[in-house]
Amino acid sequence: MRYFVNLSNIWLVGWLALAFTAAAEGPSVMVCGADVVTVGDAWTKISLMQNEAESLVAERKTDAFAAKTTAILVHLRFMEKNAIMVVGRRQKTLQRSLRSAESLRDEMMRLAHEGEVRSLEERWMELKDVLKLAAAQFPDEALMSTERFAHLLPPVKPILHIQMEPLTELEPGQPLRLKFQMVHLKDLRPVTEADLLLTHGALLHAIICDQSLTDYHHEHPKPTGKPGEWELTFVPRFNQPYRLWINAVPKETGREEFAMNQISLPAIPGAVAENQIALTVKTAGLSAQMSWITESPPRAKAINRASLKISEAEGQVVTDLETYMEAQAHIVGIHEDFRTLLHVHPEGPRDDEGPEIRFSFNPPQTGFYKLFVQIKRLGTIQTFPFSIRVE
Missing domain, CATH: 2.60.40.10 (Immunoglobulins)
Structure with a gap:
């Protein structure tokens, strides 16, 4: 299987690979959750939690607001610890930002306990400025979440495999419910939702096409409830060879890969229906x-x-x-x-x-x-x- 890397963005790869390597080491990864792999993932979480915190403070839910600011600080610490691409003056500014954020968090915890909503709102505005300053110390590409940059990184040795029995024939125009098993190549362990990163709104992307390169489908398989079993439905136009490619990003590697298998009938060499240029x-x-x-x-x-x-x-x-x-x-x-x-x-x-x-x-x-x-x-x-x- 061959993979595509957009080389116009190859200058990003160094930053991204370093960010991934640093975030993959150490116990702090699990503090923020398994879906936080890089500083970009942590910043994405902080951005989402800032929106939630805005609503909580507006609704005067001070206890929940205090808990949310604590979660924000956990992710900011993760960013500071894994900021291997931030050096010199920027590194010192980032460290000062973290200390300021921690001090503001402590004060907000006290204000929340005392019900001082107006002062709480003021400290919250200050914290937002501190978070913005902290983020500004990173290059823009370092703040990209894993799901956005996985396709830019060079492929690694594939670790996913599709298990399924090819069908002998298809019924054109009739919906086909297709089930398959996703397993790890190394030990055939089932691949579950917990093993995958969300990319472009889905855990799995299924590319389906017949060998004439005419009937193309893009579907999003769903788990059936059995470990490692996934299913999708599509309507084939022909009774001829079809292939299935599964695009996924395993948390284990953080890299995009495509597993491939035959849906129906063996492929016939040279069976492309037409090859005229059409722009x-x-x-x-x-x-x-x-x-x-x-x-x-x-x-x-x-x-x-x-x-x-x-x-x-x-x-x-x-x-x-x-x-x-x-x-x-x-x-x-x-x-x-x-x-x-x-x-x-x-x-x-x-x-x-x-x-x-x-x-x-x-x-x-x-x-x-x-x-x-x-x-x-x-x-x-x-x-x-x-x-x-x-x-």
């Missing part, structure tokens, strides 16, 4: 146009950048796309070998670029690829299948 796709009253920012055609083992514009039938550019899986779009590329899969993350929208979706990808080999771009608009998910050839 304009129309579906459901919309037209999507892809253009290359870097050289065309795209190159294997190189950073290729592309721009995508979506228009209505009348030609007006669509500017009201909704967030889909925490991004402007979701993009998956599948090679004609029916094995290589590219998981592509769009770049963040920029005001100076207009209503475009931009993305970069580094295909590992030459040949024909189908790029399935999914967007969400007016509550509906639409899929645009582009066809490209990499040289």
Whole structure:
């Protein structure tokens, strides 16, 4: 199995790998919970708890508010302890911020006990400023949560495996309820919800496609209640070979990986239905146009950048796309070998670029690829299948 790493972001990898390594060591990891792996995870928790604390102090729930500020301090200590990317003057500022936060927390505990709500609110505003100062000592990339940067890190040796019996035939147009077992490769232990990090709103992402690279599905499997057993439902269009890729980030490694298995029938070499380049796709009253920012055609083992514009039938550019899986779009590329899969993350929208979706990808080999771009608009998910050839 091949993996995709967006090399345009490779400068981030050093920071992120260091952050992960530091956070993976020491007993403090469990103090904040198993889902707090890096300083970015801790900052995400602090941000969420600040919102909760705001509501508690507004509702005069002083006891609960005091407990929430204690939890915030626990996560701030985690950040300070694992701040290996913060040195010199920034490190000293971070340490002073932690001491100030602890002092403010102690005073707020007293004020909460005495019911001094007005003074409590004042100290809370001071604590918010201290937290903001502490966060400012970290580089922006260090404050990214694990689920946001897992795809940027180089792959490690896969530890997940799918166990399932391939079906002999499929019924086109009929819903298929698919069950499978996720296990650890090393000892075949069941993979449960507790073993996985939440990424883009789900623990597991299932990519399903037939060998003609025509019938593409993205589903989110759910646990059945049996240890390691998961299930999903999809409607196949054909009775021909289909494959299942499971995208997940195990807590054990913090790295994205794709387990693969056959759903039905053995794969037939060279069974791609068509291989003509198609950079304009129309579906459901919309037209999507892809253009290359870097050289065309795209190159294997190189950073290729592309721009995508979506228009209505009348030609007006669509500017009201909704967030889909925490991004402007979701993009998956599948090679004609029916094995290589590219998981592509769009770049963040920029005001100076207009209503475009931009993305970069580094295909590992030459040949024909189908790029399935999914967007969400007016509550509906639409899929645009582009066809490209990499040289």
